[in-house]
Amino acid sequence: MSITKPPIIVIGGPTASGKTDCGKEIAQKYNGVVISADSRQVYRGLDIGTGKDATFHQEMIDIVSPGTPFTIADYVLRTNKVISAVYQARKIPVCVGGTGYYIDAVLHNASFPTAHNALYRQSLEHMPTMQLTKELHTVDPRSAIRVGHNRRRIIRALEIVYVTGKPVPVQCKKLRYDPLIIILDPGPDALRARIASRLDSRLQSGMIQEVEHLRTYVDNHWLRNLGLEYKYISDYLDGIYTYEQMQLVLYTAICAYARRQRTWFRRYPDAQWITSPDEAYPLVDNFIKRYTISI
Template sequence: MGGVVIAIVGPTASGKSDLAVKIARASGGEVISADSRQVYTGLDIGSGKIMQREMRGVPHHMLNIASPAHTYTVAQYQKRARRVLERLLREGKTAVICGGTGQYVDAILRDISFPEVKPDRELRAGLEKVSTPKLFSRLKKLDPARARTIDRHNRRRLVRALEIALHIGASPKQGGKKYMYPTFFIGINPPQKILHKKIYDRLLKRIRGGMLAEVHRLHEQGLSWRRLEQLGLEYRYAARHLQGKLSKQGMIDQLYSEIKKYAKRQMTWFKRNEDIHWVFEQG
């Protein structure tokens, strides 16, 4: 394999996509998205999916590959993304992995296997009635190793981890520090004040750009309010607003607060990786 792997990581709204396109254009490479919501068709504005004109002719992979009506697992993502990555390397191209979902970045690059447990609708329906702290507490008892690495605030991942633990006992031990492919990591980490302004400005831009209409359209096309809430952040709070549970300003305020928390969790994940070369963008 003669290609090169570069991974662009960092918190939401930090400018990863722009940098990935610049590097890919300069090197004749292609971009592999590592975002857990951008795999879904129709989740465009709310997920911040890169637009065609923003790609500037650079091929992008792992976007719009699954229906939002069904959960696309990290195991499915890993299998497909690695096929793309290995093809690019065989062709001698630069593969630019870009995304803020740390688990997806690790799924492509590290020696990790994911159990292919099929979704259990009946079990999930029961777990949806349990509070997030109780889900995490239950996971700690069933699978302490997974509980140490999971985002304890992410209900979707907690439910999935419990689903796996209840079916096979516990997640298999991973050789997670070993890289499958030599990778150069670049992390973008703007100063907090600048990042928070970017998050707020981007949120308002998405709302002006039709985010609420997008969520309404997804619901009209058959996605339940519950499923939209499961898709997290923008989709969760837009769905609550459209159901009359939140005012528009209440939606904005809660989203801004939750996205800042999410950015902090992303940095906690990425800072475990000592191989990342951090750059501090000033805006």
């Protein structure tokens, strides 16, 4: 069989499923380099809330300062350069994360409009998410369906429409790489338990203090737009919730986010779904054997 596209391993799945540990072990065993596909881990200082693992090297983490504009186009451009360097080092890229939109854009070599209007974008930052969603459904219903409830992507889509006067272009689905896509999902009950345990651990490890520190030098609207931990802990610090209320609404929001992630990853018909990291090894073994020369 002739292999014309370079290989890439993708470890996706809902939050708290154990993707990072799985990716770390696969990279160590198969001469790989982990590339983060997490839209919040690109920012420095967002450590506890995004679950960065400092015990091993990962690419596409801590690359921009908080508050700095960083689009999916920026991510794709920089990630493709990283992947090229990984191949040059004769290693295999292992893309790990739960931001399916980022993974999809890299796999399909997507290109994006570069249109920007800082003043218009700033005006959107102060609008309620429901109002933004309604506006996007009016001007670009296809994008509204694609970006779902992600506030930052809704704002970016509206900005593109405003500047270009046209809907966001539909991307070509031609693959740039030959992927092995593994989706790690321990199941709803196990995942809810993992989310609860992880949330308790992060709160005890200083996640509230992390948000407090970020609020001293980062725009509050930008921080809230990150969602989940940064939104609800900001609400707690502003007195909107008690500590117990914050824990509950944050846990509920993370579980809802995990369900949306699970739905997103179902769009990959060739993905291999596993419930335990141990199930990944034979899949990777067979994938690697397809290549008659080393990376």
